[in-house]
Amino acid sequence: METRDVTIEVLRYRPEQDSEPFFQSYTVPCEEHWVVLDALNYIKDELDRTLSYRWSCHMFVCGSCGMVINGEPMLSCKKFVRDFGDKIRVEPLSNFPIERDLVIVQDDFMEKLSSVKPYLIPKEERSIESGEYLQTPAQLKTYKQYTMCINCLCCYAACPQYGLDDKFIGPAALALAHRYNADSRDVGRSAREDVVASHEGIWECSFVGACSLVCPKDVEPAGAIQQTKFTSAIDYITGMVSGGGKK
Amino acid sequence: MEIIETDIAIVGAGGAGLRAAIEVAEADPNVKVLLISKVYPMRSHTCAAEGGAAGVVKDNDTLEYHFNDTVGGGDWLTDQDAVEYFVNEIPKELTRMEHWGCPWSREDSGKVAVRPFGGMKIMRTWFAADKTGFHMLHTLFQTSLKYPTIERLDEYYVTDLMVEDGRVHGVVVMEIRTGKMTLVRAKAVIICSGGAGKIFPFTTNGAIKTGDGMAMAYRAGVPLKDMEFVQYHPTGLPATGILLTEGCRGEGGILVNKDGYRFLQDYGLGPPDPWPRLKAMELGPRDRLSQAFWHEQKKGRTIPSPWGDVMHLDMRHLGEKKINERLPLIRELSRLYAGADPVHELVPVRPVVHYMMGGIHTNIDGATPLAGLYAAGECACVSINGANRLGSNSLGELLVFGARAARNAVDYVKSTEYLNKVKTIQAQAEDAQSRVKALFQSQGTESVPGLRKELNATMEEGCGIYRTEAEIKATCDKVTEIRARYKDVKLEDTSTVFNTDLLQTLELGCMIEVAQTVAVSAFERKESRGAHQRLDYEKRDDVNYLKHSMAHFDPDGDPRIDYLDVVITKSQPAERIYGAGAEGQVV
Amino acid sequence: MARSAKAVPWFLFAAGGTVLSFILPVMIFTTGIAPALGLFTDALSYDTMSAFVGNWLVKLVLFGILTLACWHAAHRLRVCAHDFGIRADTAVAVILYGLATVGTATAALALVSI
Amino acid sequence: MNRKPYRRELSKTSWFMTHQRYKSYMLHEISSLFVAIYAFILIIGLFRLGEGPEAWEGWLGFVASPIGVILHVLIFVFSIIHTMAWFKAVPQAMRIQRGEEIVPGKLIVGAHYGVLAAVSLFVLILAGVA
Numbered sequence A: 001m002e003t004r005d006v007t008i009e010v011l012r013y014r015p016e017q018d019s020e021p022f023f024q025s026y027t028v029p030c031e032e033h034w035v036v037l038d039a040l041n042y043i044k045d046e047l048d049r050t051l052s053y054r055w056s057c058h059m060f061v062c063g064s065c066g067m068v069i070n071g072e073p074m075l076s077c078k079k080f081v082r083d084f085g086d087k088i089r090v091e092p093l094s095n096f097p098i099e100r101d102l103v104i105v106q107d108d109f110m111e112k113l114s115s116v117k118p119y120l121i122p123k124e125e126r127s128i129e130s131g132e133y134l135q136t137p138a139q140l141k142t143y144k145q146y147t148m149c150i151n152c153l154c155c156y157a158a159c160p161q162y163g164l165d166d167k168f169i170g171p172a173a174l175a176l177a178h179r180y181n182a183d184s185r186d187v188g189r190s191a192r193e194d195v196v197a198s199h200e201g202i203w204e205c206s207f208v209g210a211c212s213l214v215c216p217k218d219v220e221p222a223g224a225i226q227q228t229k230f231t232s233a234i235d236y237i238t239g240m241v242s243g244g245g246k247k
Numbered sequence B: 001m002e003i004i005e006t007d008i009a010i011v012g013a014g015g016a017g018l019r020a021a022i023e024v025a026e027a028d029p030n031v032k033v034l035l036i037s038k039v040y041p042m043r044s045h046t047c048a049a050e051g052g053a054a055g056v057v058k059d060n061d062t063l064e065y066h067f068n069d070t071v072g073g074g075d076w077l078t079d080q081d082a083v084e085y086f087v088n089e090i091p092k093e094l095t096r097m098e099h100w101g102c103p104w105s106r107e108d109s110g111k112v113a114v115r116p117f118g119g120m121k122i123m124r125t126w127f128a129a130d131k132t133g134f135h136m137l138h139t140l141f142q143t144s145l146k147y148p149t150i151e152r153l154d155e156y157y158v159t160d161l162m163v164e165d166g167r168v169h170g171v172v173v174m175e176i177r178t179g180k181m182t183l184v185r186a187k188a189v190i191i192c193s194g195g196a197g198k199i200f201p202f203t204t205n206g207a208i209k210t211g212d213g214m215a216m217a218y219r220a221g222v223p224l225k226d227m228e229f230v231q232y233h234p235t236g237l238p239a240t241g242i243l244l245t246e247g248c249r250g251e252g253g254i255l256v257n258k259d260g261y262r263f264l265q266d267y268g269l270g271p272p273d274p275w276p277r278l279k280a281m282e283l284g285p286r287d288r289l290s291q292a293f294w295h296e297q298k299k300g301r302t303i304p305s306p307w308g309d310v311m312h313l314d315m316r317h318l319g320e321k322k323i324n325e326r327l328p329l330i331r332e333l334s335r336l337y338a339g340a341d342p343v344h345e346l347v348p349v350r351p352v353v354h355y356m357m358g359g360i361h362t363n364i365d366g367a368t369p370l371a372g373l374y375a376a377g378e379c380a381c382v383s384i385n386g387a388n389r390l391g392s393n394s395l396g397e398l399l400v401f402g403a404r405a406a407r408n409a410v411d412y413v414k415s416t417e418y419l420n421k422v423k424t425i426q427a428q429a430e431d432a433q434s435r436v437k438a439l440f441q442s443q444g445t446e447s448v449p450g451l452r453k454e455l456n457a458t459m460e461e462g463c464g465i466y467r468t469e470a471e472i473k474a475t476c477d478k479v480t481e482i483r484a485r486y487k488d489v490k491l492e493d494t495s496t497v498f499n500t501d502l503l504q505t506l507e508l509g510c511m512i513e514v515a516q517t518v519a520v521s522a523f524e525r526k527e528s529r530g531a532h533q534r535l536d537y538e539k540r541d542d543v544n545y546l547k548h549s550m551a552h553f554d555p556d557g558d559p560r561i562d563y564l565d566v567v568i569t570k571s572q573p574a575e576r577i578y579g580a581g582a583e584g585q586v587v
Numbered sequence C: 001m002a003r004s005a006k007a008v009p010w011f012l013f014a015a016g017g018t019v020l021s022f023i024l025p026v027m028i029f030t031t032g033i034a035p036a037l038g039l040f041t042d043a044l045s046y047d048t049m050s051a052f053v054g055n056w057l058v059k060l061v062l063f064g065i066l067t068l069a070c071w072h073a074a075h076r077l078r079v080c081a082h083d084f085g086i087r088a089d090t091a092v093a094v095i096l097y098g099l100a101t102v103g104t105a106t107a108a109l110a111l112v113s114i
Numbered sequence D: 001m002n003r004k005p006y007r008r009e010l011s012k013t014s015w016f017m018t019h020q021r022y023k024s025y026m027l028h029e030i031s032s033l034f035v036a037i038y039a040f041i042l043i044i045g046l047f048r049l050g051e052g053p054e055a056w057e058g059w060l061g062f063v064a065s066p067i068g069v070i071l072h073v074l075i076f077v078f079s080i081i082h083t084m085a086w087f088k089a090v091p092q093a094m095r096i097q098r099g100e101e102i103v104p105g106k107l108i109v110g111a112h113y114g115v116l117a118a119v120s121l122f123v124l125i126l127a128g129v130a
Ligand SMILES: Cc1cc2nc3c(=O)[nH]c(=O)nc-3n(C[C@H](O)[C@H](O)[C@H](O)COP(=O)(O)OP(=O)(O)OC[C@H]3O[C@@H](n4cnc5c(N)ncnc54)[C@H](O)[C@@H]3O)c2cc1C
Pocket: B011, B012, B013, B014, B015, B016, B017, B036, B037, B038, B039, B040, B041, B044, B045, B046, B047, B048, B049, B050, B051, B052, B053, B054, B132, B133, B156, B157, B158, B159, B192, B193, B194, B195, B204, B205, B206, B208, B209, B212, B213, B243, B245, B354, B355, B376, B377, B378, B379, B391, B392, B393, B394, B395, B396, B398
């Protein structure tokens, strides 16, 4: 197979040795059909066993391999080497602490994810015998886009508000809250509202919109957040008018 | 060493592990459950499943049909009591998934939609576009967050099972980001660690599918059952092995050779028209389709490509609208990775290693012969798949048996105390730890990627779609050699923080053990059945081999193989008929 | 966590952003650029203007636009201050929303005086 | 503990210089300053209008003065930036679904530009005719 030599500059950070990250260059003979992840795997297998990064599916669905490639957060299994020149710069996702090399610490996101109650809260429990909830294709369409999130965290890496203040619940978690809110089977919106409509929730988002631009799954978190803002604001104002703004 | 106590430890947080954890939490909130996974739950490979999950819901369908399809599809190497339980339960489980929010695709009426799948007499595969596993996994994971009693250890690698007095009493885990090892004391352990496709070079399986749980149980003395049955999926993209779901054919896609001819009609699957017809042509079972490809290749009627010969998957007649709605991921994958847009072009595909029918031997309860040890999902072999799994049965399997294993584990732990031999327990755990530590000290010369490549190559040689005695023998010998050389493996990364070199080394150890059971079981089975096809024994041999093979661990030698009878309740072995003959067929 | 009262100024901000995006360019052109170009001299003459703005409906519309402009700007400047690294959000909010209130009041005053 | 996660801080005061899209975003944010200035000028103008013809003429004079012109050109440019950025974001914030179809963003944006043209034309005609 024909190959092309590409210089891959990888941000390395080995917590036991390094006080701060540095770039290390590798020359990789890349095949035409390779994605950036293939080049990293080549480095790992042939050049340097000490390079650490996460990956699993190689088909952009597990969400493990988010990295910043030439300045943009993206999935390394979805981005082809052939789309770059002779030099590719690979860094860990921005806005997260670096655990090691390209591996970031994502505990914060995992907490945020569960804080928005991302599960169906039905009006009443339904027995298995009574079968499925009916949901038309149109009703499905209303929230389907927001179910596509693979938790790759590219959006968090692109969102400056999260970078400036990591108390922000952030795009993917808020989009997920919206996914359930918009599901015809769900009535849990008010249960999610305390977190979603808090200072740290939707109101911390200033609609930079970068999250949607970098999202590899077209989840459109920016849109989900704006739509949530709208319904939440209406809720808040009607609540204020009718009940003196309880919360 | 630090000790964590729990009642039930679950190894693996894929579909099976999550379903099991939820079942424990629902069954009894007082039972502590610890869900351990080497990757974050939503990274588990269940997310890669595309096509769907089969379950009888429509009026034209019956449980009996699903039973017959599954038993026949598995070439009668299935345990029929388990299959019967499975087909009964799966509609309920899929409905439960719906109640938990799974975004199943719908009919206009609002009811869930179903699509046809290979080897199924009736359309019965529930699907969520072409990302069924992904949606199921995320639904399960997100639902699991509702239960405060489910505790998790994300990115913890389980290295060993702790066994004493003929019962399991915990696992040893390594926190990947610190390298720290901890003993998890548990009264019961459920292994849900997924498959082992990575023992082959060309596979749809993700990097994490290295058979760890299988190896763990096997080393602890639990036999691995029916390991010779490795499923090749007929339609993987060349170069990457990325899967194009059977749903492509379910929706009406066809397979053609280099002359544009639908060659499946030459292999007992025809006639080609009218199309689509269930259980015929492209909707035949996977083993038959992959085997037909092999023959076409031998006849020189396939298309050469830089990554081996291919056939063409033609979906152009489905039209853009249908493809976008039902197969959006397939379109994206084909365009990106094969440079072919299925709306306008033929997509090159070839058979690719996909699924392990075999696994940790369990009974219908999900229990292994070792007290306190359960297994479910792809790592287990409860024998509903037999010699060939029907597409869309495994997503159902991990729900049904994940839940069942969990319920039984709950019952078990309620009547069991922690093993009380503190010294022995400690010593065992320390032992496990020193084995890992020894790797850091090793002055070996063998490289992990090197051994892995050799292992992959020999597995493809000897345990491919068609097998012969000589080839399997060579593979057996080679794996034995690799296993010996592995003792001399060199760790190049000595960090304790997120050391992926170490992980790959441990995983390779598991892959070698599992590979050996595949090769030796294949060698011993001198017949052709389902996915195990031998050119030197072309016929199915029910007299000698209507039995499960059981591979037992031997620390120094090759695995020992013995056999276990298949459970037959109502369907006597018969010929598997597809194509025209399948129409009026009872079984 | 508690629901944030930001909902209210945000609502004004959003409503403002929408209305202003339609009306502002042409308004700015008419009142801000046309005079220098010597355009619309009749329309901008004192007589026509005072008669035009004298209409209560026009007053109401102008009041609406000006209020929204004040609140839109105030809310966005609050975010802006945050973006420029000024983290005393409460103080910033008090000042800016205070200014917006003053703006709203003076706009009303000015309109009433015509 | 062998872990030592490395935190990279975003500069609180200059982060927006790191990427073109952040610069565009900030430009849009800044537009609000000009909206405020315009509102201020207009309110003054209304006061002047209330004070009589001379005061009004004086205000018009300011508008046509070099400073007035520079200011208004800036305000105008930023108002265009605002309008374009706002319209571009509308399909995200406002998703319109007809049955199973989501109305394409282009259509929504187009409609907005249509309304913009109509409103502008209306005002211009009003100003020109009156
Ligand atoms: C591409 C593809 C498409 C498929 N499509 C379909 C389909 O359409 N229909 C269908 O029915 N089936 C399909 N299958 C099969 C099915 O998806 C899998 O068999 C099933 O998802 C396996 O689920 P699981 O829970 O057993 O394992 P997995 O989802 O693989 O999860 C394994 C878990 O174990 C953990 N683990 C493993 N080892 C360790 C260790 N040492 N320590 C700690 N944790 C560990 C992992 O982290 C992971 O959480 C498909 C499979 C593939 C690969």
